[in-house]
Amino acid sequence: MKFILLGTAALVITASVAFAGSHSVVRMGTEGAYPPYNFINDSGEVDGFERELGDELCARAELTCEWVTNEWDSIIPNLVSGNYDTIIAGMSITDERDEVIDFTQNYTQPDPSTYLALDGTDVDFDGGVIAAQANTIQAAFIAASGATLVEFATPDETIAAVRSGEADAVLADDAYLRPIAEENADLVVLDKQELIGGGVGMGVRESDTELKDKFNAAIQSMKDDGTLNALLAKWEIGPGF
Amino acid sequence: MFSFCVDPASLDDLAWMACYLTTGKHMAIYTSVFTVLLLLAITAPTALAFGFLGASSARSHFAPLSWFGKAYIAVVRGVPDIAFFLFFVIALDQLFEWIRHEVKCPDWTDSIWQGNDFVVCDIAKLPLGNSPQWVHETYGFMLAVLTFAIVFGAFAANVLYGAMRAVPHNQLETAESYGMTRRQVFWRILVPQMWVFALPGLSNLWMVLIKATPLLFLLGVEDIVYWARELGGAKTARFTDYPHGDWRMWYFLALLVFYLLFTRISEIVLDKVMRKLTHGQATLAGDAQRKAA
Incomplete structure (x- = not known):
């Protein structure tokens, strides 16, 4: 095992000698x-x-x-x-x-964040269950409010959570939620908006x-x-x- | 892909499906199937080699080597997989870059840790910042293979260590009394006989390895589970020619079938191997085979 590790390291060191300028490619x-x-x-x-x-x-x-x-x-x-x-x-x-x-x-x-919910639900913003993508400003906002936060790794899953009833509403950027509400008759964007972020x-x-x-x-x-x-x-x- | 795919909205169901399933995005999921298979094909033998080295050093008579083998088995088996995959890969990558940095840029005066940032000189970057994306992907893939091999190697080492001890001791003693050296006993008596004891454990590991491949995404390799999630998610008409609802269930169903089929094929092959290995062995199954013949 030692040999394999050393071998890999040696290979990696000698792998390339081409010169790279500062940021010749920006990833x-x-x-x-x-x-x-x-x-x-x-x-x-x-x-x-x-x-x-x-x-x-x-x-x-x-x-x-x-x-x-x-x-x-x-x-x-x-x-x-x-x-x-x-x-x-x-x-x-x-x-x-x-x-x-x-x-x-x-x-x-600063893009206003809006709530998306199933048509006809009465969302309780202070005690209900709100979904948001993990590590977003919206997640931090809900965590600080009275509502219960459920977090998901992808934006897609937050919408699925509203559909399945796991969450009462989802809080996300307006620009993301708007097209979804337009194409799905069962989902609506609520009037309440939150101004968060810079x-x-x-x-x-x-x-x-x-x-x-x-x-x-x-x-x-x-x-x-x-x-x-x-x-x-x-x-x-x-x-x- | 097909010539009739220009305006998908006007197509009937079957033609629409044919177009939908051959978009560039779907090609990516088909390729990722091969990525997974390739990973398994490279990782399994490498892990077995790690396991063999680990097990033989654990039972070595040279104390430091034996400690090393035992520590490897104990530490890697003890650390949760997910922690290992999240932490170890970034650490490994940084170790490689740091070694290259020391070799290639001896004149560098700044610290490589600047606040939160890990900064090495440009020519020590791995892969180089200006190399094409496929080089980055291959490098990520190699890191994944190495990490999988180290993790599964530790489990394999434990299995092989047990298998080596399961070989009847009097066989080894007999060989020694015939004048064989320790090395000869190991290679001629112990190793050929241990596989039959090791196989049940190793086949377990193989099954676990198949199912552990979605961890690839943690390592930045886009595998089938990533693409299934991405493709299955609801798509709105503004951003795609093929809008659809939440189809993740169907994609994951396809994955289920794939994994089940793969497991079944593995079982059949492993059964065959087991029958071969049992042949002529001093075990119950080997004895039964002899009587049936």
């Missing part, structure tokens, strides 16, 4: 399960608002980018240990996350200030010439800047 980490922000399209590729935005930002910052999907739960640890260079996954800027990673400036306005930004490693500056400049230029607003309108994500 963009996303979840791929949160339309319209990001999702996997029919041909199996990352698609959505953030795909278009990310490609445009990379073009403006003159970077070569590659898209990688990662589970939401481990999306921050994998960024920190260097498996990819950015998180672009509809991640709202919060103080808690900011302690671990750095954020670029926000590229969406908008969505790209996450980068705290030590990676160079990359952060490049993306900040690119986002600013997209804000200035109105292309960002056009994208936001196209994918129906909240108000523009």
Whole structure:
């Protein structure tokens, strides 16, 4: 066993000697399960608002980018240990996350979060059962309120929980819930809205200030010439800047 | 994929299904079946080799080697799988990068731990940041194989250790009295006879390994369970040409059939192997075989 380990280590060390410049390829980490922000399209590729935005930002910052999907739960640890260079996954800027990673400036306005429930249910916001995706601002919001929080690893499962009656309602970004309610007669978006979070930004490693500056400049230029607003309108994500 | 798939909404059920099941996304789940099979095909022999080395070092007469073997068996078997898969892989990856870092960038002055960040110089990254995605995926896959092999190797080591002790001791003594060296006794008497005792335990391990493959997703490898969940989830018409409700049940049903079939085939093969190994052995089953012949 010692031999195999040493052998592997030796192989790994000598595997490649090519020189890599600083960020010759920027790996963009996303979840791929949160339309319209990001999702996997029919041909199996990352698609959505953030795909278009990310490609445009990379073009403006003159970077070569590659898209990688990662589970939401481990999306921050994998960024920190260097498996990819950015998180672009509809991640709202919060103080808690900011302690671990750095954020670029926000590229969406704080998106109101809404509740989705079965048509005709009377949801009790202070004592009922509300579903949310784990490690999201919505989950933190419900945990702090009087309602009982049930957490799920994927956004999809939160909707399934409402359908099955496990939860009275689900709290998530309005842009995510709205299309679901439109296409399913049995589900409705409630009138009550919560304003949480400081908008969505790209996450980068705290030590990676160079990359952060490049993306900040690119986002600013997209804000200035109105292309960002056009994208936001196209994918129906909240108000523009 | 087919030429008639241009406007799926206008198709009748059968044609729609044919188009739906051949989207690029579905191709990914078909490929992931082979990923799982490949993982099993590489991991099983590697784990067995780890197990064999672990077991033989555990019964070594050289004390440090024996301690090492016993510690390996005890520690790895004791740590919960999920903790091992979450923690160990990131640690292993960082160990490799750190070794490369020390070798390739001796002039680096910054610490590799900057706050929360693990930072090594660019040419020590593994795989290199600019290598294509398939290199990253293959690397992740190799890490997965190594982790699976270490975990299942420990269990296999314990099984083989027990099997080695189950071989009748007087056989070994007889061999020694014939003048065989310890090495000869081990390879000629002990090893050929131990498999029949080890097989029931090893076949158990194989079954557990088949069912442990969904842990692959924890290691960043997109396996069949990941794709079943992704494909089965409800899809709205705005984001796909093939909108459908929550079909996860059907996808998981297909997985169930796949795993059951696979288990059944394994059982048949293992039964055959068992019959072969029993032949001529001084066990009850071997004796029965001899009488029937």
